[in-house]
Amino acid sequence: VTFSLLCFFQAHVIDWSYGRLTGDNIKWAEFDYRGMIDSSVWIVALFGSVLFYKIIFRFIPIISVFIFVTSTATSVATIYSHQEVISKSYLSQEKIDDFYKLSKEKNIFLIILDGFGSDHFYDLMNRNHDAIQYFDGFEFYRNNTSNFGYTTESFPTLLTGKNFEKTTTFTKYLETVYEDSLVTTLEDNGIKTDLMPLHSRFCPEPKAKYKNCFDRSQHILKTNAVTIDTLALYDLTLFRIVPHFFKSKILNNYKWFFQSKISDLIQRQETIKHYKKLTPLFLDEFIVSKMVDEFEVVNKNINFKLLHLNLPHNPARYDKNCDKLKQEDNSGKAIREQSGCALKLASKLFSRLKQLKVYDQSLIFIISDHGHAFEAVFPNEFKHIDGAMKPAYRSSALLLAKRPFSKGKIKVNDYPVTLSDIPYTFASELKLKNNFPGMSIFEHDANLERERVFWLFHEKKRRTIPEIWEKLILKGHAWRGEDWFPSGEISLPLNLNIFSVLPPVEVINFTRTDDDKHLSLYGWKKSVAMNNGYELSDVGSVYFTSKQGYKNLNFFFKVGSSEKSNYNNSSIALFLNGKKYRDYEIPNKNSNNIFNGNLNILLDADNVDVGKVNVLTIQHKTSEYCETCSKPRIFLKKLIFTNIKEGS
Numbered sequence: 001v002t003f004s005l006l007c008f009f010q011a012h013v014i015d016w017s018y019g020r021l022t023g024d025n026i027k028w029a030e031f032d033y034r035g036m037i038d039s040s041v042w043i044v045a046l047f048g049s050v051l052f053y054k055i056i057f058r059f060i061p062i063i064s065v066f067i068f069v070t071s072t073a074t075s076v077a078t079i080y081s082h083q084e085v086i087s088k089s090y091l092s093q094e095k096i097d098d099f100y101k102l103s104k105e106k107n108i109f110l111i112i113l114d115g116f117g118s119d120h121f122y123d124l125m126n127r128n129h130d131a132i133q134y135f136d137g138f139e140f141y142r143n144n145t146s147n148f149g150y151t152t153e154s155f156p157t158l159l160t161g162k163n164f165e166k167t168t169t170f171t172k173y174l175e176t177v178y179e180d181s182l183v184t185t186l187e188d189n190g191i192k193t194d195l196m197p198l199h200s201r202f203c204p205e206p207k208a209k210y211k212n213c214f215d216r217s218q219h220i221l222k223t224n225a226v227t228i229d230t231l232a233l234y235d236l237t238l239f240r241i242v243p244h245f246f247k248s249k250i251l252n253n254y255k256w257f258f259q260s261k262i263s264d265l266i267q268r269q270e271t272i273k274h275y276k277k278l279t280p281l282f283l284d285e286f287i288v289s290k291m292v293d294e295f296e297v298v299n300k301n302i303n304f305k306l307l308h309l310n311l312p313h314n315p316a317r318y319d320k321n322c323d324k325l326k327q328e329d330n331s332g333k334a335i336r337e338q339s340g341c342a343l344k345l346a347s348k349l350f351s352r353l354k355q356l357k358v359y360d361q362s363l364i365f366i367i368s369d370h371g372h373a374f375e376a377v378f379p380n381e382f383k384h385i386d387g388a389m390k391p392a393y394r395s396s397a398l399l400l401a402k403r404p405f406s407k408g409k410i411k412v413n414d415y416p417v418t419l420s421d422i423p424y425t426f427a428s429e430l431k432l433k434n435n436f437p438g439m440s441i442f443e444h445d446a447n448l449e450r451e452r453v454f455w456l457f458h459e460k461k462r463r464t465i466p467e468i469w470e471k472l473i474l475k476g477h478a479w480r481g482e483d484w485f486p487s488g489e490i491s492l493p494l495n496l497n498i499f500s501v502l503p504p505v506e507v508i509n510f511t512r513t514d515d516d517k518h519l520s521l522y523g524w525k526k527s528v529a530m531n532n533g534y535e536l537s538d539v540g541s542v543y544f545t546s547k548q549g550y551k552n553l554n555f556f557f558k559v560g561s562s563e564k565s566n567y568n569n570s571s572i573a574l575f576l577n578g579k580k581y582r583d584y585e586i587p588n589k590n591s592n593n594i595f596n597g598n599l600n601i602l603l604d605a606d607n608v609d610v611g612k613v614n615v616l617t618i619q620h621k622t623s624e625y626c627e628t629c630s631k632p633r634i635f636l637k638k639l640i641f642t643n644i645k646e647g648s
Contacts, residue, residue, distance in 0.1 A: 002049035002056070004067055006042055007241040014038065015240060021251070025330065028248050038243035096214050099194040099305065100294040102358055106404065108191075108304040108426065109364045111349075112158070113342045114151065114198065115313035116368035116398040118142050119376045119479065120339045125410060129320065129340050134347035136359075137406035138366070141399040141441060143414040145452050145478045146370045149394030153455070154369040154419065155202050159183060161423040161436040163453065180435060182423040186304050189432050195306040196287070202308070216287050216308075231258040253328070254315075284309045285322065288345045292352045302430075311342040314373070320344075332374030363429060364402040367419065371396035382479040391481050392472055395454040401441060403429070414477060415444035418452055451475055453487075542616045554640040555599040557618060574599055575617040576607055603641075 016034050018026055049056055122142055125132055147163050148154045156174065157163055160181045164173050178184070183193050195213040197203060203213035235256040239247055250257045287309070311318070312335055315328040320340030346366060353359035371394045378391075397419055400410075418438070425441050427434035452474040476483025555574075572584040582599055601607060601616075608614045 002045055005063060006045055008067060008070070009041070010038065010243065011241045014041070016244065018247070021254070026248075026251070031244060035244035039245065042243055095212050097294075098192070098212055099196060099214075100291060100296065101298045101303070102295055102353075102356065103299055103301055103303045104297050104358065105300045105361065106302045107353075107358055107362045108302065108430075109362060110158075110304070110306045110422070110426075111346060111364070111366050112197075112306070112308040113312060113339075113346070113366065113368050113398060114308065114310050115335075115370060115372050116339055116342060117336075117372040117374075117376065117393065118144060118368075118396045118398050119378055119393075120312075120336045120372065121343075121398050121400075122379070122412075123336060123377045124320075124340050124343065129343060131340065131343035131347040132410065134350045135343075135366075135400065135402075135410050136350075137402045137408060138364075138400045139402070139406075139411045139413060141401070141415055141417050142412060143478050144397055144399035144417050144419070145395045145454060145474060146368075146397040146419050147395075147453060148455050149370045149373070149392070149457055151198070151202075151369045154397075155197070157420045158367070158369065158422055161420045161438050163420055182426055182436075183304070185423070185427055185432055185434050185436075186430075189430075191302045191304055191430070193304040193306075197306070197308040198310060216283055232256070234258045284311050284342075284345055288348055292348055295352055295356060297356050297358060309342065309345065311345065312339040312372075332372070332377075335372055335374060336377065361404050362402070363404055363426070365422065366398065366400040367422070368398040369419075370394050371398075376479070378479045382477070391479055391484055392454050392456055392474075394456075395472075395474070396478050399441070401425075403442065413444075415441065416448055416450040416452065416476075417441045417444055449475075452478075542618075550603050550641040552642045553601040553603055554642075555601065555616060556597070556640075557599075558596050572597065573619045575619070576601060577609075577614055578617075581607075 014037065016031070018031070118141075121140065125140070146154050147157050153164055156177045160177050162177055164177075183195070186193050193212060195203065196216055197213070198215060200215040203215065235250060235258050238257065239250045242250060287307075291307075314335050315330045316334035316338040317325055317328055318338050318341040319325060320337045322341040322344055325334075350359060353362060371392075373394060376391065376393045376396065382391075399417065399419070421438040421441050424434065424436040424438040427436060428440040429442070454472045454474060456470045456472050471487040473485045473487050474483060475485060573580060574582045574584075581601070584597060603610065
């Protein structure tokens with residue numbers, strides 16, 4: 001009973017966040033303090049149950065009923081709210097087989113190579129990778145960008161053109177974003193759609209008309225698909241209920257504890273005996289080979305196919321020729337070489353389409369959902385200028401496009417396009433009525449001035465807070481640092497989930513534990529011309545959600561600069577949801593112009609929208625222009641939510 005209670009407590013009360021489990025390295029040692037807390041709770045509880053077993057014995061029926069009722073109610077609620085999705089998982093094999101049926105007249109392909117950076121493709125193209133010769137009629141958009149650096153946020157944009165602006169919860173965004181999408185538009189116009197994403201979570205609800213969307217595990221044998229899903233559920237459950245010091249063993253370098261046992265099972269299946277090198281995470285080669293073997297031309301109707309491959313997402317397991325490496329490699333160079341393997345897989349599909357005589361008339365897009373996370377390999381013309389921002393590497397997503405009957409070697413352009421232009425482009429090419437935002441990538445002009453947005457995820461801050469997003473503005477080329485600008489906006493997690501039970505105090509700490517440095521984002525500096533000179537304005541905005549039950553918020557911040565930044569007439573203004581909340585005057589010529597502030601906000605209906613997104617803006621101004629002075633900066637320290645009402 002004590003063990004069951006501890007598992008329940010670990011899973012629902014001290015459920016630590018480790019960021020996104022998408023292949024990124026987790027520095028376990030930095031979270032040892034969590035292990036100390038977990039271990040203390042488990043040791044005290046287990047020893048206490050031994051010492052006070054007689055007392056505990058009397059409450060066993062009550063404890064057992066509590067665990068049973070709570071677990072059952074949670075399971076029933078989950079099943080009831082997702083019954084359509086669950087039923088969808090058991091659709092007939094016939095609908096899965098539709099993915100391999102092609103049209104004689106026209107086929108539309110949207111092939112996603114996960115995490116493929118546009119700079120890596122440019123490098124491989126200039127090195128004449130063997131697969132490049134198969135990309136007949138393609139155009140390379142090297143100035144393309146994504147809006148997010150992660151698949152979960154980017155995927156809806158690919159199919160709807162609608163950007164998630166972090167001013168609402170992502171859950172609410174997903175509830176409606178797919179109602180008007182590329183797939184629904186195609187289906188409404190009689191075009192057959194088949195989708196094969198990496199994971200079933202990228203298949204929207206059935207109400208959005210996504211009739212044929214099956215993740216790739218369902219394209220193996222049904223027994224394997226069920227087994228993989230079952231073991232994945234076991235792994236995630238075990239990862240959640242064990243103390244911190246055991247979690248790394250369960251994750252097992254993303255091979256997972258139970259799922260790593262399935263490779264032998266898969267190898268024993270007769271239908272895939274030729275693919276013994278496969279692992280559960282990288283089934284790309286098997287899927288592409290299956291498509292090459294089973295593609296057949298059966299009708300004249302237009303078909304749309306979405307294929308999402310894992311390659312070349314880190315870690316690297318293959319070289320440029322798709323030969324397996326002796327060990328995994330997480331370096332940028334290894335990922336660049338593995339990108340060559342992804343191109344080789346795509347070239348196999350092209351060869352098969354040409355054999356079937358359907359390549360020429362096909363509309364084909366080869367894209368990535370986001371760029372890579374490593375130092376970029378940009379040509380000399382984009383050499384970084386000192387003082388400029390570094391380009392957001394994860395924004396440099398691959399975009400290659402081939403129009404029907406286009407011929408010739410790959411053409412390179414610098415049109416300012418984004419992944420959100422894809423739905424409009426497809427609809428425009430097919431001459432379908434639509435309401436998609438964006439422009440057709442085939443109608444762009446290299447000289448077009450277009451402002452694009454990228455939300456940068458601050459990974460290095462994970463140990464203090466799971467998600468900090470900063471909005472960056474691009475006014476020019478994605479590969480040129482001086483064309484990137486800070487917007488002055490950041491967003492905190494919109495669904496704060498430090499504890500399942502609302503604690504008396506909830507702290508969001510922006511201070512790094514190792515060097516005691518506060519979070520300082522990309523400058524936030526803006527110069528505004530005035531009649532009597534210049535006003536230096538330093539502006540930043542923080543989006544947050546006020547939970548039901550909290551009555552007070554303390555916002556700790558600092559404004560400071562270097563030794564030569566002594567400004568006169570310096571002030572700070574804070575705004576809450578666009579309304580000025582407080583003014584501060586900084587004494588003239590104070591030490592380094594540093595000001596430590598603490599703003600107390602009452603979380604009532606007069607100030608915030610409880611349960612909704614609110615914005616807190618901090619502005620530092622000085623009307624004195626100093627040519628030799630460093631401009632001041634805003635540093636965030638912490639937010640503290642409490643359920644104790646204090647005076648403002």
